[in-house]
Amino acid sequence: MTMHRSSDALIAELVGGLEPVRPLRFGEGLGLALAAAGLSAVVVITLFGLRPDWLAGSVNPMHLVATGLYFGLALAATVTVVVMSRPQIGSDHTGWRWAAAMAALLPLAGLIVGLSGGEDMLSAENVRHGAACFAVGGTASLLVFAMLTVWLRRGAPTDPDRAGLVAGVAAGAFGIFAFSLHCPDNDIVHIGVWHSAVVLVMAGLGRAVLPRLIRW
Template sequence: MNSPRNRSDLIAALADTAEPVRRVRAWQGACLIAAATLAAAIGTSTLFSFWDGILTGEASPYFWIGNGLLLMLGAASSAALVAGALPQVGPRANAPVWAFATLCLLPLAALIQLVWASGHHAHDGLADPAAWHCLTSALAAGLVVAVAAVLFLRRAAPVALARQAWLTGLAAGALGALAFGITCPLDGIAHLGIWHVLPVPIAALAARVIVPPLIRW
C-alpha cells in the first residue's frame, strides 16, 4: 500500500467511482431558513391574525426587546449552523452561546417581577391562560424552521452532529417564537419572558435527540 503503484491504483479506483455533485453553499442554507421563517410567520398570521398593535404603536418596549433578542439568537444560530455544515478549518463561532445567555435575562426579569407582583408567590403569575397556546404555537412554527435546517444539513457535510443539532434547535425555537410573536397581543414581561422564551430550550433539547440521526452521513 505504501508503494507508489499501490497508491496510484487506489486513487484511480476512487476516481472511477466519484461522481460530480452540485456544490452546497452557506448562503443557500441561510436563504432556506429565512424562507421557512417567513412561511411560518405567514402561516401563524393566517391562523391567528397579525397583531396590528405592532404598527399602531401599542406594543410595549418589552415586545421589541424580547422579539429583538429572539431575532438575534435565531440569526446567530442560523449563521453558525450553515457555516458548520460545510468543511472548514478554524475556530467555531460562539455568538449563539452569548445570544442565548442574553435571552435568558428575560425569564429572569419575568420571575423577579412575578415574585414582587404576587406577594412572593410566583406561581400565581405563572397561571397564564394563553401560556400553552403561545408555547405550542411557537413550537409548531419552529418545526417549519427545523425542517428547513435539516434539509440543508442533509445536503451538506456536517461533522459535529451534536453541535449542529443544538444549533438547529436554538434557531428553530427562536425563529418559531418570533414568527408566532407577531400575532400575540400579550406584551408584558411576565408573558414574553417565560412563554415566548420557553420554546427555545425545549426545541434545543428535542433537536439534540432527534436531529443527529437525520443528518448523519
C-alpha cells in the same frame, strides 16, 4: 467498517460513480432558513392575525425588545448551523452563545418578576394562555427545524451533538419570533417564561433527535 479492497479499487469505484454536485453556499443556507422562517411568520399571521398595536401603528416597546432578541438569537444560531455544515479547521462555532446570553435576560427577568410576587404565574388563565403560545410557537418552529436538518444532512457537521442543539435553538427562536407577531401579551413574565420555553424545548429536541439524523 472493515475494508477488504485495495485503495486503488476504491478510488476507481468512487471515480466511476462521480456526479457533479452543487457546493453548499453560505448564502443559500442562510437564505433558505430565512425563507422558512418568513413563511412560518406569514402562516401564523394569516391564521391568527397580526398584533393589534401593529395594525394601530403604535408598537409596544417591551414587545419590540423581546421579539428583536429572539430574532437576533435565531439569526446567530442559524449562521452557526450553516457554518457547521461546512467543516473547516479554524472555524468558530461559538458566536451564537452571545446572542443566547442576551436573550437569556428574558426568562431571567420573567422569573425574577414572577417569583417576586407581582402576579400569579400559575393561575389557570396564565397557564392556559402560556401553553397556547408555547404550542403554536413550537409548531411554528418545525419548518425551520426541518430545513436546517436537511441542510445539515447535506453538509458534514463534525460535532453533530452541538449542531443539533444549535439548530433547535435557531428553530425555536424563529418559531416564537413568528408567534410574537400575533401574541398581544406584553407581560415580561409571560414572554420570559412561555416564549423562552419554546426555544429551550426546541433546543432539547434538536440535541436529542438531530445527532442521529445528521451523523455521517
